[in-house]
Amino acid sequence: MNLIAVSSHQPITAGDACQDPVLLNDWHVVGYATDFVEGTLYPVRLLERELVAWRSSDGQVHVWEDLCIHRGARLSKGWIKDDKVVCPYHGWRYNGEGACTLMPAAPDETPMKKARAFPCAAVERYGFVWVCLGTPAADIPVFPEWESERFMKVHSGPYVYEANGFRAVENFIDATHFPFVHAGLNGVMDNPDRLEPYTVEETASGLKSSEVRVFQPWGDARGTPLVAFYTYHTFRPLVGYFSKRTQAANAEGQPVTEHSDTFTTFFTVQALDATRSIVRVLASLDVDPRPSAEAVRERADVVFGQDKDIVETQRPERIPVELRYELHHRTDLMGQRYRTWLRNKGITYGVI
Ligand code: FES
Ligand SMILES: [Fe+2]
Incomplete structure (x- = not known):
């Protein structure tokens, strides 16, 4: 002690x-x-x-x-x-x-x-x-859509991950797992997205990516094919966010409309300890047609259940913030920057 x-x-x-x-x-x-x-x-x-x-x-x-x-x-x-x-x-x-x-x-x-x-x-x-637990260094992170009546809000979870909280956040900001972990929903296993280069900048509210484009055959609770443009944001070490702009698409993955809908997700992690976490999610949707809150929750249960199953297998359990311990490709830029960002903040708990 x-x-x-x-x-x-x-x-x-x-x-x-x-x-x-x-x-x-x-x-x-x-x-x-x-x-x-x-x-x-x-x-x-x-x-x-x-x-x-x-x-x-x-x-x-x-x-x-x-x-x-x-x-x-x-x-x-x-x-x-x-x-x-x-x-x-x-x-x-x-x-x-x-x-x-x-x-x-x-x-x-x-x-x-x-x-x-x-x-x-x-x-x-x-x-x-x-x-x-200490003295708040900043206010609670801003969930941008909370005050806007245009967006329906849906809480989902809790999802207990027998896993490290930073691994859970990194999975949330990772676009290349969609065709495999969420095959048939957020991606197509036989035809994975080629990721165009994207950028990540450090802003006053955390790391933020430029748009990452993917095709999603069942991209939200409406159940219709979408081209989705994800903007990822890490508000805090254990609070992530994305805003997803979507356009209706044909089965080949080409947009069939100019109109964009918006779906955002606020992803919070309660780190019980270094290797156990509780994820709670708040989604906001401005999409047409509007799904029921129950349908949004059911889909979230499936998707985060799939994420949990894979994140729980990752070893070492504590996320390596020393980049040389794992391998990073340009398509992993957001995760790579997240790790460096954690290290630069002086985080030693739950990392190696
Ligand atoms: S331990 Fe004695 S009253 Fe709480
Ligand atoms: Fe996922």
Whole structure:
């Protein structure tokens, strides 16, 4: 245990897990807003830290270290009484501010000031609950279509990947696996796309690619052939995004219209630890005709299930950010740049 890194406001266990400031000071999705119902305690794992989440009667979601400062018992094994978290060991009660308000063995005494929970920053946005274990270095990444009424929004997942979170993100920003992993949906195995050269630039909001063109026989829930132009974006080490412009196509892969529809996907990864992840997805669609939300979710379940199956096989499990450990082709530019970007951010957790 690394006690040196533990400040007076952190639990004694904080030194055991991820120490990368870039990850600790970033926002991570730990659930859908609807997962957290008032009156229940929810254990949450993030970057090897054990947390407890609960919703108080004012609607606020709280996420704390899953640890009672008294004797280190797990608060998530306790319960909620009178809008306060009750520790299951000696019954200390903590209010929504994290302050202990009652020590049952001395009910007439005011609990000492240090009798406090260890709260993390927690915010609800885009239908997700986001947590920062340290001090937020930036706001939650912007999901560009969220405010626009033109787009229907569909959440899907959670998808549990028994895999490294960076491997999961890299798979999400990879266009050359479509004909093989998603054969018949996002590509054609017998006629894989030739990828034209594309560029990747580093912007204030992360890495961004130019358009990557592919043919998709069943490119979205409408089930019709499309030419798709993907723009990939990595907002954060564990939050990816693409915007896909699509044109109706014939079976030979040629567009039959000038009109473009738009389908975007916000891809979030909760790294449980270095080799286990939970993926949650938010899609937005401005397409004609509009599929049902159920059809969008069903298709996402198939596609991310296919991705999960392949990503779970990758070895080494931790993504190599040293480029020489794997082989990179010009068609892998986005993934290659993603790895270098992670390395330049000083990330050491979950990478080799
Ligand atoms: S360990 Fe929580 S009240 Fe004692
Ligand atoms: Fe995929």
